[in-house]
Amino acid sequence: MAPEDDSAADAALLADLRGVLGDRARDNDFERGLYSRDGSIEGSSPAIVCLPTSAGEVAQIVRICRQHRRPFLARGSGTGLAGGAVPVGRPVVVATSKMDSIVEIDTANRIAWVEPGVLNLDLSRALAPQGFHFAPDPSSQQVCSIGGNIANNSGGPHCLAYGVTTAHIAALEVVLPSGETTVFGGLDAEPPGFDLRGLFVGSEGTMGIATKAAVRLTPNAPAVRTLLLDFDDVSEGSAAVSAIIAAGLVPSALEMMDRRAIEIVEAFAHAGYPTGAAAVLLVELDGLPGGVDAGVGIVREVAQRHHVGHVRVAADDAERALLWKGRKNAFGAVARIKPDYYLHDTVVPRSRLTEVLSKVYRIADAYGLIAVNVFHAGDGNLHPILAFDRREPGVDERVKAAGRDIVAASVEAGGVLSGEHGIGLEKRDYMGMLFSAHDMYTQDVVRETFDPDGLANPLKIIPTGSRCSDSFHQHVPEGAWV
Amino acid sequence: MSATSPLGEPLSTAGASGGRTGTTGTFPLMLDIDSDTLASCVACGMCLPHCPTYRVTGEESASPRGRIALMRDVAERGEADDAFVEFMDACIQCLGCETACPAGVHYGHMMETTREALATQTRYQPRIRRLAYRALGMSRLLGFGSRLLGLSQRLGLMRLIALVGRARPFRQLAAMTASLPRVPVRQSPLTASGDDVWLFTGCVMDAWMRDTHRAVQSVIEATGAGVALPPAGASCCGSLHLHAGLAADTRRLAHKVMAALPGEAPILIDSAGCGATMKEYGHLLGTEEAHQFAARVQDVHEWLAARVDDLPPNASGASGAAPQQIAVQDPCHLRHVQQAHLPVRTVLSRYFEVVELDDEGLCCGAGGAYSQQHPEVAGAVRERKAAAIERTGASVVASANPGCTLHLRAVGLDVRHPLEFVAEHLPAREA
Numbered sequence: 077m078a079p080e081d082d083s084a085a086d087a088a089l090l091a092d093l094r095g096v097l098g099d100r101a102r103d104n105d106f107e108r109g110l111y112s113r114d115g116s117i118e119g120s121s122p123a124i125v126c127l128p129t130s131a132g133e134v135a136q137i138v139r140i141c142r143q144h145r146r147p148f149l150a151r152g153s154g155t156g157l158a159g160g161a162v163p164v165g166r167p168v169v170v171a172t173s174k175m176d177s178i179v180e181i182d183t184a185n186r187i188a189w190v191e192p193g194v195l196n197l198d199l200s201r202a203l204a205p206q207g208f209h210f211a212p213d214p215s216s217q218q219v220c221s222i223g224g225n226i227a228n229n230s231g232g233p234h235c236l237a238y239g240v241t242t243a244h245i246a247a248l249e250v251v252l253p254s255g256e257t258t259v260f261g262g263l264d265a266e267p268p269g270f271d272l273r274g275l276f277v278g279s280e281g282t283m284g285i286a287t288k289a290a291v292r293l294t295p296n297a298p299a300v301r302t303l304l305l306d307f308d309d310v311s312e313g314s315a316a317v318s319a320i321i322a323a324g325l326v327p328s329a330l331e332m333m334d335r336r337a338i339e340i341v342e343a344f345a346h347a348g349y350p351t352g353a354a355a356v357l358l359v360e361l362d363g364l365p366g367g368v369d370a371g372v373g374i375v376r377e378v379a380q381r382h383h384v385g386h387v388r389v390a391a392d393d394a395e396r397a398l399l400w401k402g403r404k405n406a407f408g409a410v411a412r413i414k415p416d417y418y419l420h421d422t423v424v425p426r427s428r429l430t431e432v433l434s435k436v437y438r439i440a441d442a443y444g445l446i447a448v449n450v451f452h453a454g455d456g457n458l459h460p461i462l463a464f465d466r467r468e469p470g471v472d473e474r475v476k477a478a479g480r481d482i483v484a485a486s487v488e489a490g491g492v493l494s495g496e497h498g499i500g501l502e503k504r505d506y507m508g509m510l511f512s513a514h515d516m517y518t519q520d521v522v523r524e525t526f527d528p529d530g531l532a533n534p535l536k537i538i539p540t541g542s543r544c545s546d547s548f549h550q551h552v553p554e555g556a557w558v
Numbered sequence: 559m560s561a562t563s564p565l566g567e568p569l570s571t572a573g574a575s576g577g578r579t580g581t582t583g584t585f586p587l588m589l590d591i592d593s594d595t596l597a598s599c600v601a602c603g604m605c606l607p608h609c610p611t612y613r614v615t616g617e618e619s620a621s622p623r624g625r626i627a628l629m630r631d632v633a634e635r636g637e638a639d640d641a642f643v644e645f646m647d648a649c650i651q652c653l654g655c656e657t658a659c660p661a662g663v664h665y666g667h668m669m670e671t672t673r674e675a676l677a678t679q680t681r682y683q684p685r686i687r688r689l690a691y692r693a694l695g696m697s698r699l700l701g702f703g704s705r706l707l708g709l710s711q712r713l714g715l716m717r718l719i720a721l722v723g724r725a726r727p728f729r730q731l732a733a734m735t736a737s738l739p740r741v742p743v744r745q746s747p748l749t750a751s752g753d754d755v756w757l758f759t760g761c762v763m764d765a766w767m768r769d770t771h772r773a774v775q776s777v778i779e780a781t782g783a784g785v786a787l788p789p790a791g792a793s794c795c796g797s798l799h800l801h802a803g804l805a806a807d808t809r810r811l812a813h814k815v816m817a818a819l820p821g822e823a824p825i826l827i828d829s830a831g832c833g834a835t836m837k838e839y840g841h842l843l844g845t846e847e848a849h850q851f852a853a854r855v856q857d858v859h860e861w862l863a864a865r866v867d868d869l870p871p872n873a874s875g876a877s878g879a880a881p882q883q884i885a886v887q888d889p890c891h892l893r894h895v896q897q898a899h900l901p902v903r904t905v906l907s908r909y910f911e912v913v914e915l916d917d918e919g920l921c922c923g924a925g926g927a928y929s930q931q932h933p934e935v936a937g938a939v940r941e942r943k944a945a946a947i948e949r950t951g952a953s954v955v956a957s958a959n960p961g962c963t964l965h966l967r968a969v970g971l972d973v974r975h976p977l978e979f980v981a982e983h984l985p986a987r988e989a
Contacts, residue, residue, distance in 0.1 A: 173616030173617070216604070411661030415594075
């Protein structure tokens with residue numbers, strides 16, 4: 077692999093890439109810096125940034141990288157939180173942001189073919205006139221790309237009822253690490269053979285680059301109600317979460333925010349969130365009007381048993397939109413406390429939410445950090461945010477140590493490493509908390525089947541040393557978690 | 559790709575395919591932005607879809623997040639290069655990012671500081687452009703030049719110059735005037751009617767679009783208020799200068815404007831760009847007097863919205879006919895900077911059915927002088943706006959800023975100031 081200072085190798089690679097892309101292959105310091113990080117807190121510069129406009133160009137880029145034995149990685153909007161799009165080993169970054177066409181909308185078959193750079197919310201907006209949307213709705217949905225959603229098998233508040241990204245991808249056109257283009261999955265209800273589409277979704281760019289996707293369209297519900305419940309006690313709030321599900325309801329979304337989250341969200345959105353409450357639940361019910369109204373009654377009843385303060389039902393779409401605007405901007409709004417944040421993503425059994433939440437606060441206190449909690453309570457998907465200022469000496473180590481303790485506490489409670497953000501670089505070395513050496517070896521074998529040369533987003537997901545004969549020898553940049 | 563600026567030198571059009579010259583030499587640049595401000599961006603990326611230049615390029619270097627990262631880099635290193643200048647120059651300064659930013663980052667001030675550093679420490683604004691900006695503050699020169707331009711347009715002189723002119727200045731002149739709207743040769747003056755409010759008339763707008771002021775004045779008067787007009791010499795607010803990094807010129811003009819509009823009366827503005835800048839005089843000058851002046855400045859719709867019941871009722875409403883549909887295009891300096899876009903709807907909906915665009919106030923690409931300096935990017939941004947307007951189905955568009963109006967008219971859209979539509983609904987007045 078290319079050593080750090082091999083400028084001749086970089087120049088030869090750049091010349092070949094320019095042959096395909098012209099000035100859309102960039103190597104100036106400024107732009108390499110801009111593509112050195114995503115929404116996470118780590119970074120390392122790529123050798124070259126490519127901005128292709130077609131699947132054909134992506135395939136050519138991959139083939140050139142192969143010839144030069146240079147790693148490559150795809151990047152969508154760069155909002156990922158687990159470092160999946162952080163370049164490791166001076167790779168070529170393939171930014172799909174210029175590939176942003178909605179190629180075809182087929183409402184009869186409830187399918188749309190889209191390029192990977194299409195933004196999640198743009199797709200739902202384009203579908204709205206026909207009465208459909210794309211169901212996965214990460215908090216970053218206004219900016220995150222479909223390609224990024226596929227790579228991370230992304231979730232979002234409404235995935236509680238509708239399922240995460242993999243449930244909404246019918247077929248994928250993929251450029252394999254060999255440079256060949258193929259299609260996984262299909263539009264038939266049950267395509268024959270192995271479900272390679274299912275394998276690819278969530279593989280974080282380690283099995284190739286998706287260049288086109290057939291996404292499933294979800295009809296917009298005829299009736300929607302959004303409720304805001306406030307509690308004086310976090311444990312009452314989290315108990316209410318379990319009780320709502322136990323009562324037989326599956327709300328389309330069931331979100332929780334703690335006191336600090338409520339304060340920062342209200343400062344940004346002015347949506348009337350009750351500052352001073354210990355916790356709020358944001359509950360959304362959708363479906364046929366009769367069913368939704370009955371659901372509202374059940375939620376009210378359950379909440380009252382758990383000593384709810386107020387039950388506010390959003391009066392109209394504008395009020396609903398404002399409440400969601402607050403919720404979906406919570407992470408960025410943390411900057412109102414501290415300029416940096418480290419956002420975690422673990423899943424715990426719903427019944428143990430209260431216990432793990434109190435552990436999260438204790439861990440943050442022990443490391444002298446501020447914890448803010450705003451998360452998908454309905455499926456037990458925690459998102460503790462550690463707010464910090466990276467200019468404070470030694471704070472990086474404390475943040476990472478606290479993060480590790482939070483992951484460990486979640487796994488101990490019977491949870492998993494990640495709900496929706498992916499493993500990336502961030503959680504790679506925590507894989508051993510959940511998987512045996514044999515599990516990881518098996519996963520690595522699968523990956524090697526797709527990418528025998530280890531060039532597709534290397535050093536992500538699976539810890540180095542998972543194989544007896546470790547095939548990854550790339551240089552690891554300073555600051556990367558290894 | 560190069561284009562000729564109407565204000566002078568050929569400019570490179572960074573953005574669409576720009577920002578790849580990073581190998582040229584570096585030069586020292588001191589960016590006086592404090593580290594807390596630079597650190598306030600957490601790089602979450604929520605701004606990207608609200609940035610017009612990111613929307614049309616898909617490039618980090620053309621995004622607010624990217625530009626802040628570059629400013630941070632340059633502030634730390636104390637040096638920059640031509641690529642940095644291109645990246646900074648490619649920003650339209652619409653501030654759609656500030657509206658979208660969950661962290662409340664003051665991007666606009668950071669960009670103004672950066673432009674000012676470039677203008678004072680480098681040759682970012684060439685001499686000829688500085689002179690052109692300066693002419694905006696000279697009302698008589700501007701008026702004379704505009705009449706000359708209007709006359710030349712009618713006589714086809716510009717086309718003649720373009721055909722036979724060999725010397726570079728002639729070709730530049732012809733190229734720059736080709737994209738300009740037809741400028742009036744003769745305009746009748748406005749007449750003051752009292753001293754309840756000032757109507758600020760500005761520079762280019764008064765020279766080219768005085769009929770808009772006339773309509774605005776008639777709507778203000780329809781509420782029963784008398785309108786005072788500034789004397790010649792209070793001509794330019796300094797908005798374009800501020801965007802170009804020539805903040806010293808803006809401060810100089812601000813003093814002139816403040817002197818010309820004395821007293822306590824509200825100062826009403828019918829150009830969103832001017833209003834945004836004049837509301838910033840306090841921040842710019844830092845004096846008590848400037849803060850008091852800025853507090854008197856209102857967009858004319860803000861003032862009217864509080865008095866909308868004083869306007870005559872909708873006469874055509876009695877006939878039972880459905881009101882005319884008007885699509886509202888929010889100028890960025892009204893929506894994102896002044897947050898005063900809702901009053902436009904309050905006033906318009908007394909007479910019309912207001913139709914909203916579905917683009918969340920994304921910029922139209924005009925950006926003051928931007929559309930002249932970066933025609934390629936500005937054109938691509940405008941295409942998105944035109945498509946959003948088409949999706950509304952409305953045949954006419956209201957825009958409360960002259961720059962947006964001219965930029966959108968250039969692609970054949972019927973765009974007028976909101977109060978020009980309202981003025982048509984007022985009962986005929988005695989002469």
